Amino acid sequence: MRRKSVYLILLFALAACQPSADVPEAVAVTPTVPTVVAEVATMVPTANPIASRTATLPPTATYTPTSTDTPTLTPTPTLTPSVTFTPSLTFTATLSPTPRTIPSATPGAAVDENGTPIPTWTAPPPEPATEIDDHYHFSRPIGENGVNYIARTYPYGSGAGGLQTHLGVDLENPSGTPILAVGDGVVYYAGEDTSTQFGPSTSYYGNLVVIQHSVNASNGQPVFSLYGHMQRVDVQTGQAVKRGDKIGIVGGTGVAFGPHLHLEIRVGDPHSYQDTRNPELWIFPYRTFGTLVGRVTDANGTVLYDAPIQVKSADIARYTYTYADDLVNPDDTFGENFTLGDLPANYYEVSVTEGGRVRFRKTIYIYPDRSTWIDIQLK
Numbered sequence: 001m002r003r004k005s006v007y008l009i010l011l012f013a014l015a016a017c018q019p020s021a022d023v024p025e026a027v028a029v030t031p032t033v034p035t036v037v038a039e040v041a042t043m044v045p046t047a048n049p050i051a052s053r054t055a056t057l058p059p060t061a062t063y064t065p066t067s068t069d070t071p072t073l074t075p076t077p078t079l080t081p082s083v084t085f086t087p088s089l090t091f092t093a094t095l096s097p098t099p100r101t102i103p104s105a106t107p108g109a110a111v112d113e114n115g116t117p118i119p120t121w122t123a124p125p126p127e128p129a130t131e132i133d134d135h136y137h138f139s140r141p142i143g144e145n146g147v148n149y150i151a152r153t154y155p156y157g158s159g160a161g162g163l164q165t166h167l168g169v170d171l172e173n174p175s176g177t178p179i180l181a182v183g184d185g186v187v188y189y190a191g192e193d194t195s196t197q198f199g200p201s202t203s204y205y206g207n208l209v210v211i212q213h214s215v216n217a218s219n220g221q222p223v224f225s226l227y228g229h230m231q232r233v234d235v236q237t238g239q240a241v242k243r244g245d246k247i248g249i250v251g252g253t254g255v256a257f258g259p260h261l262h263l264e265i266r267v268g269d270p271h272s273y274q275d276t277r278n279p280e281l282w283i284f285p286y287r288t289f290g291t292l293v294g295r296v297t298d299a300n301g302t303v304l305y306d307a308p309i310q311v312k313s314a315d316i317a318r319y320t321y322t323y324a325d326d327l328v329n330p331d332d333t334f335g336e337n338f339t340l341g342d343l344p345a346n347y348y349e350v351s352v353t354e355g356g357r358v359r360f361r362k363t364i365y366i367y368p369d370r371s372t373w374i375d376i377q378l379k
């Protein structure tokens with residue numbers, strides 16, 4: 001309705017505007033209806049669709065192995081245990097101490113000159129098969145509170161330090177110390193030796209007592225004990241005495257350096273200065289003590305005189321000398337040329353050194369309550 005109205009208006013306007021001079025008669029006009037064309041939009045594709053753009057990557061670098069590369073390892077075979085260990089014992093510690101046993105000679109220990117290991121234990125070895133024919137018939141000659149150890153500075157048979165060869169042993173005690181009979185017997189002589197000689201000269205022993213004992217020596221001869229330098233004699237010639245009877249007191253009469261008892265053992269003639277024996281082989285050792293007795297010879301078996309002998313244990317060190325070549329008699333049983341008494345039973349290293357050179361060295365055991373023999377032959 002509305003469009004039809006517009007068209008009508010337009011027609012009337014056009015008619016009004018026509019020049020009047022030639023104005024044709026009004027003609028009927030048929031209105032032209034404009035054709036309407038439908039507009040259809042055409043879609044234009046956009047450029048570079050993303051979907052089509054697939055990037056092509058450049059090839060990566062080629063890997064070249066170098067000489068330092070680790071070679072490829074071949075796996076080792078896997079071991080399979082074939083035995084399974086099952087503990088069969090249960091260890092239970094026992095803490096109670098076991099008794100200490102005496103060790104035997106230790107391998108690698110010090111050896112003596114014969115290659116025998118030097119024992120380091122203190123238990124005694126078994127008694128030796130060789131029999132020792134001791135004749136310890138006598139006891140100590142000094143009474144109570146006196147010194148019954150034999151002086152080691154001047155042993156029997158020694159002539160050390162330029163002294164006269166000693167044919168007895170000394171027991172150093174102050175004047176007045178009781179002197180006892182060493183064994184049973186009869187007083188052979190009692191008094192001064194001013195007119196009766198017993199030594200190298202008269203007036204040598206001063207006041208002395210000589211006892212003849214009731215035992216004889218192994219050679220059958222009579223045995224005497226002699227006590228010299230006494231301050232006082234308490235027995236008379238011919239008097240019977242028992243072991244331990246007091247026969248006098250210590251002094252320094254005769255040829256003596258200070259008070260001491262000089263004790264001798266004589267076998268045979270009681271007056272003979274040349275019939276002495278070593279008292280250490282006649283007086284019983286202290287209990288658990290022993291006496292070392294032996295002989296020192298050279299390579300040819302010749303007896304050596306005045307040779308110094310060292311005797312050492314872990315506890316003590318002592319020395320002695322072989323007998324001098326002068327009036328000294330070896331024992332009729334032993335034939336020794338030295339003794340060293342009053343040694344506590346123990347192991348001892350016995351050595352002989354000459355001019356600073358060790359000529360002999362051996363470790364031996366000194367048995368208690370008896371003698372122990374050693375043969376020393378120098379190389």
Ligand SMILES: [Zn+2]
Nearest residue numbers: 168169170262
């Ligand atoms: Zn003497």
